[in-house]
Amino acid sequence: MTTLTAATRTKVLQRQGAAVALTVMVVVSWLTFPRFGSLDNLRDLALQGSFLAVIALGMTFVIITGGIDLSVGSLYALGGVLAAWGSQHGFLTALLLPLVVCGGIGLINGLLIARTNMAPFIVTLASLLFARGLLLAITDEGANTYQVAPDSAFVELGRGTVAGFGYPIFIAAALCVLGGAILNRTGFGQNVFATGGAEQSAILMGVPVARTKVLVYTMSGTLAGLAGALTAAYLQSGVTVIGVGTELDAIAVVVIGGTLLTGGMGTVLGTVIGVGLIKVIQNVINQIGTLDSNYQSVVSGVFLLIVVVLQRILRR
Amino acid sequence: MTLTAARRRWLQDNGVYVAVGALLLFNALFTANFMTLGNFTTQLVQAAPVLIVALGMALVIGTEGVDLSVGAVMALAAAIIPLYLGAGPVPAILMALVAGLAAGAFNGFLVARVGIQPIVATLALLVGGRGLALVIANGQLVPLHDPAFLALGTDDVLGIPISVLIAGLLALTIAGLTSRTTFGRQLVAVGGNRRAATLAGLPVNRVLVGVYAICGVLAAVAGVLATSRLAASDPADMGLLMELSAITAVVVGGTPLTGGKVRVLGTVMGVVLMQLVRATLIKHNLPDSIAQMIQAAIIVAAVYVARERR
Numbered sequence: 044m045t046t047l048t049a050a051t052r053t054k055v056l057q058r059q060g061a062a063v064a065l066t067v068m069v070v071v072s073w074l075t076f077p078r079f080g081s082l083d084n085l086r087d088l089a090l091q092g093s094f095l096a097v098i099a100l101g102m103t104f105v106i107i108t109g110g111i112d113l114s115v116g117s118l119y120a121l122g123g124v125l126a127a128w129g130s131q132h133g134f135l136t137a138l139l140l141p142l143v144v145c146g147g148i149g150l151i152n153g154l155l156i157a158r159t160n161m162a163p164f165i166v167t168l169a170s171l172l173f174a175r176g177l178l179l180a181i182t183d184e185g186a187n188t189y190q191v192a193p194d195s196a197f198v199e200l201g202r203g204t205v206a207g208f209g210y211p212i213f214i215a216a217a218l219c220v221l222g223g224a225i226l227n228r229t230g231f232g233q234n235v236f237a238t239g240g241a242e243q244s245a246i247l248m249g250v251p252v253a254r255t256k257v258l259v260y261t262m263s264g265t266l267a268g269l270a271g272a273l274t275a276a277y278l279q280s281g282v283t284v285i286g287v288g289t290e291l292d293a294i295a296v297v298v299i300g301g302t303l304l305t306g307g308m309g310t311v312l313g314t315v316i317g318v319g320l321i322k323v324i325q326n327v328i329n330q331i332g333t334l335d336s337n338y339q340s341v342v343s344g345v346f347l348l349i350v351v352v353l354q355r356i357l358r359r
Numbered sequence: 360m361t362l363t364a365a366r367r368r369w370l371q372d373n374g375v376y377v378a379v380g381a382l383l384l385f386n387a388l389f390t391a392n393f394m395t396l397g398n399f400t401t402q403l404v405q406a407a408p409v410l411i412v413a414l415g416m417a418l419v420i421g422t423e424g425v426d427l428s429v430g431a432v433m434a435l436a437a438a439i440i441p442l443y444l445g446a447g448p449v450p451a452i453l454m455a456l457v458a459g460l461a462a463g464a465f466n467g468f469l470v471a472r473v474g475i476q477p478i479v480a481t482l483a484l485l486v487g488g489r490g491l492a493l494v495i496a497n498g499q500l501v502p503l504h505d506p507a508f509l510a511l512g513t514d515d516v517l518g519i520p521i522s523v524l525i526a527g528l529l530a531l532t533i534a535g536l537t538s539r540t541t542f543g544r545q546l547v548a549v550g551g552n553r554r555a556a557t558l559a560g561l562p563v564n565r566v567l568v569g570v571y572a573i574c575g576v577l578a579a580v581a582g583v584l585a586t587s588r589l590a591a592s593d594p595a596d597m598g599l600l601m602e603l604s605a606i607t608a609v610v611v612g613g614t615p616l617t618g619g620k621v622r623v624l625g626t627v628m629g630v631v632l633m634q635l636v637r638a639t640l641i642k643h644n645l646p647d648s649i650a651q652m653i654q655a656a657i658i659v660a661a662v663y664v665a666r667e668r669r
Contacts, residue, residue, distance in 0.1 A: 078360075079437070083399045090666075108421065111478070114616050121579075139421040146383065155659065159663060161659075161662050161663060162616050162662070164478070164616070165606075165658065165659075165662045166427070166608060166662075167608075167657065168603055168606070168658065168661045169655040169658040170655065170660075171603070172651045172652070172654055172658070173602075173651070173655035174573065174654050175651055176648045176649065176650070176651030176652035176654075177648070177652065177654065178648075179646070179647055179648030180646070180648035180652070184648060185649055222628065279479065291482065291485065291486055295486060298479065304476055304478065304479050305476065335489045335555075337491075337493035337494045337498055338490065338494060339490065340486055340487060340489065340490030340493075341487045341490040341491050341492075341494060342487075343486050343487065344483050344484065344485075344487020344488070344490065345483075345487060345488040347479075347482065347487075348469075348483040348484060348487070351475050351479050351480070352469070352473055352475065355473055355474055355475050356473075
């Protein structure tokens with residue numbers, strides 16, 4: 044009986060640790076900083092979080108299969124540049140071009156990882172370099188920043204609002220709900236868990252491991268491209284210097300959200316909570332004002348450390 | 360062993376030397392002013408910090424680990440130098456190295472004692488370490504004026520720049536460490552089969568902490584040398600993406616990511632190869648974009664050749 048309660052407690056802590064931390068952070072910041080609870084600030088917080096959430100959603104799937112995708116930061120930037128370039132040819136080009144190109148690079152990642160048995164870490168590291176190189180090649184070595192025409196329908200996608208909340212927030216929310224449903228309610232979702240849980244057993248049981256891997260990396264690339272397109276629409280230009288280190292933020296929020304880096308376990312909700320936690324910390328540090336913004340990465344690093352150490356200790 | 364398997368094996372072991380030779384030959388024939396002493400000195404000076412970091416990385420990868428925090432440790436070392444430079448270059452350098460040692464030992468503690476995967480354990484320091492360095496330095500670039508400290512980056516001994524000399528000596532030391540000491544044997548054993556090493560009574564935890572500590576110190580050395588060459592402490596840019604360059608060099612040099620094997624000479628040649636590739640592309644006026652894409656292709660090709668077969 045005691046083992047059962049201990050196990051339950053462990054499970055609850057692991058699953059809800061980030062949620063508890065987020066709740067505490069929100070309550071404390073609400074009471075401490077009058078501006079934190081203002082509708083404007085919350086809208087801004089949600090909008091800032093939505094871009095990262097889209098990237099982290101793809102990363103969640105990849106990490107549950109036991110892999111890792113380091114290329115998303117570069118693909119995010121590449122997606123933004125492609126969208127801004129494509130916007131001169133209309134809405135559809137602006138939206139589809141980044142999805143196809145970034146999805147294509149994700150597909151190549153997946154094929155290399157699944158078919159040639161190369162380490163995901165190295166393959167996606169190479170595509171991190173490749174995508175950054177491609178970005179430089181189409182922007183005149185970074186000198187050329189493509190603008191999105193301010194009156195185009197594409198800008199509306201990034202800057203349009205419902206009750207003051209930007210469209211990207213709803214897009215990110217819809218994708219996360221869809222992603223959660225796919226992960227927990229479909230055969231593909233089960234294959235994702237099986238691939239990361241015990242790859243050899245999954246292969247023996249007839250789970251299409253290779254196909255599952257190809258799909259998750261394609262998804263991750265596509266979502267990173269979409270996040271880039273949304274950012275370009277919001278900023279009205281394809282900023283070439285964004286996305287450096289974004290892959291690390293995405294990995295960090297996924298891990299903080301309770302998804303195991305060893306694979307086989309994880310939730311989309313946890314990732315969303317992880318995004319919330321990181322963005323609230325960032326927001327609070329900005330509110331304090333006297334603290335310089337570099338504390339943000341220190342705090343993120345410490346949070347990440349606490350979470351992984353706790354996960355490890357609880358699993359013993 | 361069939362002929363193809365033998366040929367494959369040979370390519371895995373010697374591919375990097377062939378590639379370096381081919382690239383040198385190409386440059387001797389088609390690049391003006393390449394085979395000059397001045398050019399080689401420049402290339403070596405540029406490659407020295409990467410080489411020093413890659414040596415530590417090779418040891419870590421030999422234990423089936425990886426250290427993502429090396430760039431952040433370089434930034435920490437850079438941030439610490441101006442704090443103690445008032446007391447003279449030696450205390451400043453020592454403090455930077457102590458910081459590297461502490462960071463590495465902390466990584467090793469997380470990997471060995473707490474049992475966290477190396478990627479995650481060192482990711483925390485990668486995310487937090489550079490932030491910490493920026494906080495220490497108030498986010499600013501600090502120009503340095505101590506002549507003795509700057510000499511480290513500008514002077515040479517018998518025509519060999521000091522940083523290259525240090526990198527060479529460290530490479531010899533690490534080569535000796537892996538091939539001639541008990542610690543080296545234990546390291547490879549831990550990387551080859553950690554469970555078997557534990558059952559055989561090897562001090563697995565001590566070896567792991569030691570390896571990560573060495574990697575941290577080497578990263579700090581690279582940070583000190585790069586800071587001295589730059590004549591400024593620049594924690595925002597110091598060692599950015601260094602973890603990727605170092606891992607690339609180690610893997611291209613034929614050390615498998617699966618552990619159990621450390622190739623020091625291969626790592627040195629891996630660094631030289633990547634430096635030569637960059638230099639060749641620059642000398643032929645190829646833009647940075649193309650250079651990055653070619654580097655990506657080289658990484659994939661090298662790992663494809665070196666991948667383990669099931």
